[in-house]
Amino acid sequence: MxxxxxxxxxxxxxxxxxxxxxxxxxxxxxxxxxxxxxxxxxxxxxxxxxxxxxxxxxxxxxxxxxxxxxxxxxxxxxxxxxxxxxxxxxxxxxxxxxxxxIPKDPEDARNAIVEIRAGTGGDEAALFAGDLFRMYARFAEQRGWKLEVLDSSPGAVGGFKEIIFSLSGPDAYGTMKYESGVHRVQRVPVTESGGRIHTSAATVAVLPEAEEVDVQINPADLKIDVYRSSGPGGQSVNTTDSAVRITHLPTGLVVTCQDEKSQHKNKEKALRVLRARLYEQERARREAERSAARRSMVSTGDRSAKIRTYNWPQGRVTDHRLEGDDKNHALEQVIDGDLDDIIRALRTAEHAERLARL
Structure with missing residues (x-):
């Protein structure tokens, strides 16, 4: 009752x-x-x-x-x-x-900053990171969110070694937080001549975007370097020193941004990422203190946990945090940005777990 x-x-x-x-x-x-x-x-x-x-x-x-x-x-x-x-x-x-x-995570209403990095698998991992970025871009478009690329490092044959972008819209972080973790792909790479299936991976980190009022950064704590931006293979893509590298001296966090031609805009974007990482660092510390003896079954932040496998030969995506009919989904739909069923199932599982603890 x-x-x-x-x-x-x-x-x-x-x-x-x-x-x-x-x-x-x-x-x-x-x-x-x-x-x-x-x-x-x-x-x-x-x-x-x-x-x-x-x-x-x-x-x-x-x-x-x-x-x-x-x-x-x-x-x-x-x-x-x-x-x-x-x-x-x-x-x-x-x-x-x-x-x-059920008490909501107060961060759920925030915008999100998403970081995708190619993991094991070389060029194929970079291509898969590109697939993940396109998947999230389509998902964001379906939801009417605004997507802004903050920094990217292209792969040698396509995709990305790393790409960082923001998603702005209702419940962006509360929806995307379930994507944090290791995403694994099983398929025949375009670089494979023998037709053998390879396994590669990419990591996804989803951070709540911090506002300036949330994180006060002392300019004296920053080491700012500027340099010439480069593309795949190291070739220069700009003739001015517009790329920015910011080192936060107290924590050692390093953020780079080179996507804009303007040094000022690159610095502004780099600071957004730095604020999000500092905010997440403090949030993770507080959460660890509150729940040191308890681990949620539904991972919403551990970027080292393998959460999902995308199996091309079988046309199937398997989310390893779910069970029964919720576990497997059609690859073509998911990779095209249809994540609603997976996220709804993860949210329901998390709610059921939290209800059981009330």
Whole structure:
């Protein structure tokens, strides 16, 4: 049974957040406004689910009242039919609300920064990294997200040794976080003359994008180098020193960006990636402290875990975190950006696990 008092508290908090966002002192505080804005979006979805659930409960009570009154036989017959239909719909609405009542990761509403790196497999791994990038680009397009390449290093025969890009749109990080880990491919490489199947891999890291108000970077902590950008095989692709390498001295993190012809734009993009990595580093530290003794079955961040295999000869994609019918999917659809079924199954598995712990 859902705690109705809890539902009232959630609705009260939503009204409170709405009122706070209208206050002048909050509007002039970017950090607080950003935090309240994220909470407002999250609460609005929950409040809408609560209102759907409560409307059904009121309708059920009204129908039961009509049936108990029994004043009109035809009206009672119609009320019984409507009540039967409503009681069939109610469990689904209640289950949806239960999922929405699970405390969300506050980072889910953020934009995402995605880093794809070719792993074992040489040129074939770089080609596969390119396939993954195209898969995510199509997925983003289907969702109406904006994709912006922040940095890339092309492979010698195509694809990418590394590509870093941002995804901006509703629930971008909350959706893409399930993609972090090792993606493995089994196929005959274009570079293989003997027709043998090879296994290659690429790693994907998905980070919540940090805003300037989230991470304060002291300029004195940065070592900034500029150099001439280069393409595959090391050839120069620019005649000016526009590429930027930023080293964060306290942590040793290094970020490079060379995609833009403008040094200023490359620096701006590199700082976005650096902020995301610093933010993720701190977030991972806090999460480790909170759950040192507990590991989620649904990986949403371990870039060393093998999460998925793309088997070309069998036309199948296998997600190793799922079971039963959810485990295997049609390769052609997935590689064309149709990730909805996989992500929905992963999200459902994660929700079920978290519900069991409540």
């Amino acid at each position: 859902i705690d109705l008092d809890k539902l009232e508290r959630i609705k009260a908090r939503w009204h409170e957040v709405t009122a706070l966002m209208a206050q002048p002192e909050v509007a002039t505080d970017p950090a607080r406004m950003a935090a309240l804005g994220r909470e407002h979006v999250e609460l609005r979805e929950v409040v809408e689910a609560i209102e759907r659930y409560e409307a059904l409960l009121r309708e059920r009570d009204d129908l039961r009242g009509l049936i108990e009154a029994g004043e009109d036989a035809e009206l009672v017959r119609m009320a019984r039919a409507e009540l039967e239909d409503l009681e069939e719909r109610l469990p689904e609405v209640e289950e949806d609300l239960r999922f929405r009542l």
